[in-house]
Amino acid sequence: MTPEAKRLIERLDGGERLTAEKFRRLLEGSDKESDALLREKAVARRKAVYGNAVFVRGLIEISSYCKNDCLYCGIRRSNRNADRYRLTEEQILACADEGYTLGFRTFVLQGGEDGYFTDERLVPLLRELKRRHPDCAVTLSLGERGKESFQRLFDAGADRYLLRHETATKAHYQTLHPPEMSFDRRMNCLRDLRAIGYAVGAGFMVGSPGQTAEHLANDLYFIQEFQPEMCGIGPFIPHKDTVFANLPAGNVEMTCRLLSIIRLIKPNILLPATTALGTIHPRGRELGIQAGANVVMPNLSPADVRKKYALYDNKICTGEESAQCKDCLNARMRAVGYEIVVSRGDAAPVASRKS
Numbered sequence: 001m002t003p004e005a006k007r008l009i010e011r012l013d014g015g016e017r018l019t020a021e022k023f024r025r026l027l028e029g030s031d032k033e034s035d036a037l038l039r040e041k042a043v044a045r046r047k048a049v050y051g052n053a054v055f056v057r058g059l060i061e062i063s064s065y066c067k068n069d070c071l072y073c074g075i076r077r078s079n080r081n082a083d084r085y086r087l088t089e090e091q092i093l094a095c096a097d098e099g100y101t102l103g104f105r106t107f108v109l110q111g112g113e114d115g116y117f118t119d120e121r122l123v124p125l126l127r128e129l130k131r132r133h134p135d136c137a138v139t140l141s142l143g144e145r146g147k148e149s150f151q152r153l154f155d156a157g158a159d160r161y162l163l164r165h166e167t168a169t170k171a172h173y174q175t176l177h178p179p180e181m182s183f184d185r186r187m188n189c190l191r192d193l194r195a196i197g198y199a200v201g202a203g204f205m206v207g208s209p210g211q212t213a214e215h216l217a218n219d220l221y222f223i224q225e226f227q228p229e230m231c232g233i234g235p236f237i238p239h240k241d242t243v244f245a246n247l248p249a250g251n252v253e254m255t256c257r258l259l260s261i262i263r264l265i266k267p268n269i270l271l272p273a274t275t276a277l278g279t280i281h282p283r284g285r286e287l288g289i290q291a292g293a294n295v296v297m298p299n300l301s302p303a304d305v306r307k308k309y310a311l312y313d314n315k316i317c318t319g320e321e322s323a324q325c326k327d328c329l330n331a332r333m334r335a336v337g338y339e340i341v342v343s344r345g346d347a348a349p350v351a352s353r354k355s
């Protein structure tokens with residue numbers, strides 16, 4: 001470990017802000033020893049805020065129809081091989097009811113940008129979800145919408161919104177998306193969500209095509225400045241029917257390194273060990289938790305549609321029932337000394353940086 005890397009880790013751990021340039025130096029100066037130090041500090045911060053609790057989110061993948069054409073994504077509109085499905089309102093509510101019985105207190109409704117799910121359809125659905133489960137949080141992850149729409153969904157009961165920024169570097173964003181998609185629009189959505197009062201989740205893929213240390217440094221700097229309540233990061237994994245089919249996936253080491261750094265940037269951030277991380281390594285989610293993550297997101301979608309929500313190849317947990325997914329994760333978390341809890345899992349108040 002270089003003296004500079006050590007110093008930067010200590011500065012981060014002490015609550016100091018870093019410039020994008022320093023984040024880049026930290027990433028470029030990383031080795032096994034600095035990763036171990038990062039992990040140790042990140043886990044200590046995480047334990048000071050959340051103990052050994054792991055929050056669960058029940059993921060309900062409501063539609064694989066999408067009007068967008070993100071170059072990396074398996075459900076992009078130009079993928080003619082994608083087998084599309086859309087859950088009915090009754091199916092979504094049934095998934096949540098089952099999830100509630102299994103101990104979930106947060107439901108994440110995620111999907112492609114599907115024109116079927118207008119405000120007129122989502123508002124009554126959200127109201128009914130909250131009527132049935134008033135003690136639960138509802139998170140939406142339905143892509144970009146107008147501010148008025150975000151407001152209506154919020155008023156109908158949505159508590160949180162996940163909208164990964166994907167990359168904080170505009171030029172890089174443009175290489176991952178078709179020309180009609182806009183970096184500025186996506187960033188504006190994040191600001192709108194924040195202004196409305198949502199708990200907001202940003203995030204990015206690790207090892208996405210063309211990504212450099214400088215891009216990742218910009219992502220870290222953005223997280224530090226925007227201070228999202230949540231941050232979803234996972235490795236890029238190629239999908240066979242996309243432009244990026246033959247490119248390499250992101251790796252576990254870099255993903256875990258970034259999880260640790262993000263934990264130090266914002267000790268109370270909600271940070272999932274993602275399904276994508278579990279896909280590239282058999283113990284990926286455990287490694288994510290051991291690097292400072294504190295959330296897992298098991299699948300609550302009906303078993304018969306899971307394979308169809310294929311953002312990338314070889315996605316795990318597509319053959320199981322919801323109860324099995326939950327039990328499996330319980331056992332995995334216990335095996336590394338953590339405990340899944342029955343809780344909405346809101347962000348804890350900001351902890352002091354003493355020690």
Ligand code: SAH
Pocket residue numbers: 072073074110111112113141142143144162163164166204205234235236237238239276311312
């Ligand atoms: N339509 C919603 C939800 C997108 S899917 C939205 O626009 O936010 C959730 C996330 O999956 C995306 O934000 C993206 O970061 C990730 N993802 C998509 N394709 C991927 C791939 N090939 N490998 C890894 N992650 C991918």
